[in-house]
Amino acid sequence: MATTWVFTEEVAGAPSSTSLEMLTKARSLGGDLAAVYVGTGSPEAFAAVGAHGATRVFHIDPGDALPAAGVTGALAALAAEHEPDLILFGMGFTDRDVAGRLSAALDRPVLANAVDLEVDGDAVTVVSEILGGTQIVKAAFTGPKPWLGIVRPKAFPAEPGDGGDPEVVGVPMGEAGPAVIAARHEEAAEGPQLADANVVVTGGRGIGSAEKWSMVTDLASLLGAAVGATRAVVDAEWTAYSLQVGQTGQTVKPDVYLALGVSGAMQHLVGMKDSGTIIAVNKDEEAPIFEVADLGVVGDVHKVVPALIETLRARG
Amino acid sequence: MKIAVCAKQIPDPATPYSLDPETHFVVRPNDQVLDDTDRYGVEMALQLAEANDAEVVLVSMGPAGNLQGVRQALAMGADKAIVVDDEGLRGSGALVTAKVLAAAIQQEGGVDLVITGTESTDGYTGVVPQQIAALLGLPALSFARKVELDGTTLKVERISATGYDDVECPLPAVVAVTSGAVEPRYPTFKGIMAAKSKPVEQPTAADLGIAADAIGEAGSGQEITSVEDAPSRTAGTKIVDEGEAFQAIVELLEKAKVI
Ligand SMILES: Cc1cc2nc3c(=O)[nH]c(=O)nc-3n(C[C@H](O)[C@H](O)[C@H](O)COP(=O)(O)OP(=O)(O)OC[C@H]3O[C@@H](n4cnc5c(N)ncnc54)[C@H](O)[C@@H]3O)c2cc1C
Numbered sequence: 001m002a003t004t005w006v007f008t009e010e011v012a013g014a015p016s017s018t019s020l021e022m023l024t025k026a027r028s029l030g031g032d033l034a035a036v037y038v039g040t041g042s043p044e045a046f047a048a049v050g051a052h053g054a055t056r057v058f059h060i061d062p063g064d065a066l067p068a069a070g071v072t073g074a075l076a077a078l079a080a081e082h083e084p085d086l087i088l089f090g091m092g093f094t095d096r097d098v099a100g101r102l103s104a105a106l107d108r109p110v111l112a113n114a115v116d117l118e119v120d121g122d123a124v125t126v127v128s129e130i131l132g133g134t135q136i137v138k139a140a141f142t143g144p145k146p147w148l149g150i151v152r153p154k155a156f157p158a159e160p161g162d163g164g165d166p167e168v169v170g171v172p173m174g175e176a177g178p179a180v181i182a183a184r185h186e187e188a189a190e191g192p193q194l195a196d197a198n199v200v201v202t203g204g205r206g207i208g209s210a211e212k213w214s215m216v217t218d219l220a221s222l223l224g225a226a227v228g229a230t231r232a233v234v235d236a237e238w239t240a241y242s243l244q245v246g247q248t249g250q251t252v253k254p255d256v257y258l259a260l261g262v263s264g265a266m267q268h269l270v271g272m273k274d275s276g277t278i279i280a281v282n283k284d285e286e287a288p289i290f291e292v293a294d295l296g297v298v299g300d301v302h303k304v305v306p307a308l309i310e311t312l313r314a315r316g
Numbered sequence: 317m318k319i320a321v322c323a324k325q326i327p328d329p330a331t332p333y334s335l336d337p338e339t340h341f342v343v344r345p346n347d348q349v350l351d352d353t354d355r356y357g358v359e360m361a362l363q364l365a366e367a368n369d370a371e372v373v374l375v376s377m378g379p380a381g382n383l384q385g386v387r388q389a390l391a392m393g394a395d396k397a398i399v400v401d402d403e404g405l406r407g408s409g410a411l412v413t414a415k416v417l418a419a420a421i422q423q424e425g426g427v428d429l430v431i432t433g434t435e436s437t438d439g440y441t442g443v444v445p446q447q448i449a450a451l452l453g454l455p456a457l458s459f460a461r462k463v464e465l466d467g468t469t470l471k472v473e474r475i476s477a478t479g480y481d482d483v484e485c486p487l488p489a490v491v492a493v494t495s496g497a498v499e500p501r502y503p504t505f506k507g508i509m510a511a512k513s514k515p516v517e518q519p520t521a522a523d524l525g526i527a528a529d530a531i532g533e534a535g536s537g538q539e540i541t542s543v544e545d546a547p548s549r550t551a552g553t554k555i556v557d558e559g560e561a562f563q564a565i566v567e568l569l570e571k572a573k574v575i
């Protein structure tokens with residue numbers, strides 16, 4: 001691949017983990033590799049991007065504008081000047097907004113949900129999963145470049161290489177449009193982050209109510225695990241949206257994944273089926289989650305989980 | 317005021333659907349349902365319309381079938397529907413879909429607010445809302461979990477990586493709502509009856525001024541090269557809890573060196 005750009009959304013002051021995964025993959029494709037870094041930026045953040053393979057960083061700081069329009073304008077102008085072959089985006093909020101907007105601005109298709117990329121000479125094929133990961137679809141770009149792809153989290157491991165500090169090029173925002181961010185709100189997350197945790201304890205609607213949710217957080221803290229949730233749970237506001245695992249939420253690959261009162265809908269499975277060991281507790285022996293579980297317990301979470309918590313507490 | 321809501325008919329997810337082995341396109345039954353994620357968009361449009369005395373126009377692209385899914389939205393309360401159905405559209409990618417929807421919205425005229433879902437159940441690219449907005453030259457307020465209309469100013473809670481942002485924007489605009497933003501209503505008997513006589517326009521892509529070579533797989537700049545079964549995970553041990561099953565979990569956690 002002659003020139004690849006990796007869209008790098010800043011999350012909590014650092015490059016998103018998906019951007020580092022994409023940079024690692026893109027590095028293996030050969031050719032020129034640059035990052036389009038969107039956020040406040042810092043020497044540490046740029047160094048991390050450089051270590052993962054970008055020799056150049058185009059830095060765009062959106063400030064308090066809703067990023068999509070202005071970042072797209074800046075990126076469209078950059079693309080016209082440098083003519084990259086492939087631009088990769090992650091699944092972050094700004095990532096997806098800019099990928100869509102840029103696709104319309106440049107009149108180029110965007111292939112989404114990539115779990116792998118196959119590059120053969122000048123041809124790029126995007127590999128994605130459909131129907132809950134039961135089928136694999138390969139699609140190739142056929143039109144003019146640049147080609148745009150959206151890559152799912154954890155598609156590739158993130159590994160730093162021997163890259164040094166990149167050249168940083170400041171790029172002004174394009175026309176930002178009338179939408180502004182009037183205020184930002186942080187919803188504090190305690191304990192290990194979902195994306196990086198070795199153990200994840202996920203609760204589903206089977207937990208029963210917001211009051212009973214503490215059974216999930218208690219077990220997680222005893223195991224040093226991150227807490228996950230199904231969409232049914234975040235929609236019911238038992239916990240924060242950011243803990244959702246699945247198609248619309250996060251993709252996790254921990255060593256151990258515990259699913260408590262989770263049915264195992266297709267859209268949930270795509271976010272966790274590549275975990276090391278999967279343990280499921282569900283009172284319905286026909287629940288689809290059992291089809292991917294290494295250990296399936298047919299039982300009531302209100303009996304099994306408290307007994308488990310008690311045993312772990314007793315062990316200290 | 318006029319609100320357009322983009323919503324899709326899909327094969328019922330409860331009945332397994334298949335891909336045509338030759339074209340790799342989803343086989344579309346005559347009976348289709350309103351995409352579950354789009355019920356939230358329709359509900360949001362209806363609530364804003366009720367509070368602001370607006371008309372709600374449903375805009376959809378894809379095989380019309382017997383219009384069952386579209387009638388679901390009309391029964392919920394949408395005033396009319398535009399369904400772009402054209403044999404040439406089969407295999408269209410997200411950008412072509414957005415071009416068709418944007419053209420339909422433009423031809424309808426006078427639209428102040430476009431509402432979409434965040435991602436469709438079967439396509440799930442999540443890019444169509446921004447593409448529509450860019451094509452119409454509008455801002456897009458995506459990942460909106462709360463939407464208010466204060467005169468002609470939109471106020472939205474937009475989910476962020478670390479919490480949420482309050483975003484403000486004057487109309488016209490596109491808003492993509494998340495599921496859970498509102499509680500979709502069930503159609504009433506009266507609504508179902510009324511839906512039968514609501515207008516449904518069915519233009520082709522050509523009627524919207526879109527050339528035949530700009531649509532379908534060829535016009536989408538992408539080509540499906542293969543569809544294969546994924547290697548599947550095999551189920552492990554299943555035990556029925558008789559009071560001691562937690563022990564098996566403890567043992568497995570020990571084996572995995574978690575405890
Ligand atoms: C476009 C789209 C995107 C989506 N994205 C996501 C996503 O990212 N993540 C996600 O999770 N979902 C997603 N969904 C929703 C998904 O389809 C399911 O609706 C959701 O995952 C169900 O959550 P659940 O398993 O908690 O609830 P349910 O399906 O209601 O299952 C609850 C389970 O708990 C069991 N149970 C009940 N009581 C007990 C008890 N006392 N003890 C033990 N077991 C009990 C039941 O047997 C049942 O299996 C998406 C849907 C769409 C259409």
Ligand SMILES: Nc1ncnc2c1ncn2[C@@H]1O[C@H](COP(=O)(O)O)[C@@H](O)[C@H]1O
Nearest residue numbers: 377432433435436439440441442443444
């Ligand atoms: N064929 C279609 N007809 C109408 N609306 C659509 C269509 N495809 C996508 N949309 C809208 O765009 C949103 C996101 O879809 P997608 O980009 O396919 O994930 C959906 O929730 C719909 O509101």
